[in-house]
Amino acid sequence: MPELPEVESFKRYMDKTSLNKTIKSVEVKNPEILQKVDKHDLKNKLEEHQFQYTRRHGKYLFAYLDNDYWLVLHFGMTGKLIYFKDSDQSPLYDRILIGFKDKTFLAFDDPRKFGKISLVNKMDVFIKEKKLGPDAWEIGLKSFKNLFKSRKGAIKTVLMNQHILAGVGNIYSDEILFQACIHPKTPVNKLKNKKIEDVYTIMKEVLKTALDRNMANQKLPESFLIPNRVENGKCPNSDTKLETIKISGRTAYYCPECQKEPI
DNA sequence: CGTGGCTCCTGGCGGC
DNA sequence: TGCCGCCAGGAGCCAC
Numbered sequence: 001m002p003e004l005p006e007v008e009s010f011k012r013y014m015d016k017t018s019l020n021k022t023i024k025s026v027e028v029k030n031p032e033i034l035q036k037v038d039k040h041d042l043k044n045k046l047e048e049h050q051f052q053y054t055r056r057h058g059k060y061l062f063a064y065l066d067n068d069y070w071l072v073l074h075f076g077m078t079g080k081l082i083y084f085k086d087s088d089q090s091p092l093y094d095r096i097l098i099g100f101k102d103k104t105f106l107a108f109d110d111p112r113k114f115g116k117i118s119l120v121n122k123m124d125v126f127i128k129e130k131k132l133g134p135d136a137w138e139i140g141l142k143s144f145k146n147l148f149k150s151r152k153g154a155i156k157t158v159l160m161n162q163h164i165l166a167g168v169g170n171i172y173s174d175e176i177l178f179q180a181c182i183h184p185k186t187p188v189n190k191l192k193n194k195k196i197e198d199v200y201t202i203m204k205e206v207l208k209t210a211l212d213r214n215m216a217n218q219k220l221p222e223s224f225l226i227p228n229r230v231e232n233g234k235c236p237n238s239d240t241k242l243e244t245i246k247i248s249g250r251t252a253y254y255c256p257e258c259q260k261e262p263i
Numbered sequence: 264c265g266t267g268g269c270t271c272c273t274g275g276c277g278g279c
Numbered sequence: 280t281g282c283c284g285c286c287a288g289g290a291g292c293c294a295c
Contacts (some may be wrong), residue, residue: 001287001288001289002289003289059289074289074290075289076272076288076289076290077272077287077288077289078272078273078274078287078288093273110272111272111273111274112271112272112273112274112287112288113271113272113273114271114272114288114289114290115289116289116290150264151264151265152264152265153264153265153266154265154266157265157266160289162289162290169288169289170287170288170289171288246267248266248267249266249267249268249269249288250287250288250289251286251287251288
């Protein structure tokens with residue numbers, strides 16, 4: 001579930017809590033979430049070093065170390081970061097626990113273990129290897145329009161495809177399409193230029209609102225789809241019962257009244 | 264190129 | 280009450 005706004009929140013959380021202090025211990029409790037690095041190597045590369053700054057691309061968080069390595073975090077569906085001061089406060093599903101010399105801790109907590117952690121030399125090489133598309137927050141309108149050229153898949157699938165656009169997942173793609181009044185199955189080649197511009201503007205607004213609300217610990221406005229994205233939920237505009245369909249194996253919620261199917 | 268199906272994982276919930 | 284089975288979904292893989 002962590003999509004771009006959540007990962008950006010984790011980034012700011014890490015910036016606030018975990019930079020510029022020496023790592024004392026690294027406890028890998030579930031080595032199966034490590035990718036292309038084993039736990040001894042991870043331990044060796046982190047201990048006695050410091051995180052200097054972080055970056056984010058799509059749903060990935062990168063933390064730069066003073067030895068020129070990057071710790072790469074992907075939160076899967078249930079992953080999050082938890083910073084705490086007393087060792088008996090460690091969360092229930094901490095897969096990796098980083099202890100700092102100042103006796104504080106940063107845990108990668110992830111009940112479902114869909115998260116992934118790697119250690120890489122170069123961030124851009126990692127992004128290339130993963131074939132990630134441009135970041136949904138950074139992308140400009142021109143490049144965004146280009147994503148839709150010579151494609152014909154369903155718009156929801158395109159928005160969620162990390163190889164095309166990085167950062168948007170199932171939940172926020174539903175929100176964006178709801179606000180743009182587009183049926184999630186609409187083939188992208190059927191969208192007019194103006195409509196694609198709308199999607200772009202709405203995408204930016206939705207991501208910004210979600211981030212602001214996350215940072216302030218506030219819920220999304222009731223006028224959004226997401227708070228109503230539950231069984232028997234109703235459209236905040238038309239009061240119609242929301243419908244669900246499977247698209248690319250994901251459950252899409254949409255309003256059959258506001259988001260008409262393309263003819 | 265596109266889509267659909269399966270897999271990984273486990274807490275939570277509906278149904279019997 | 281207790282247990283079975285399904286669902287949630289990010290991403291990778293494979294078949295067509």
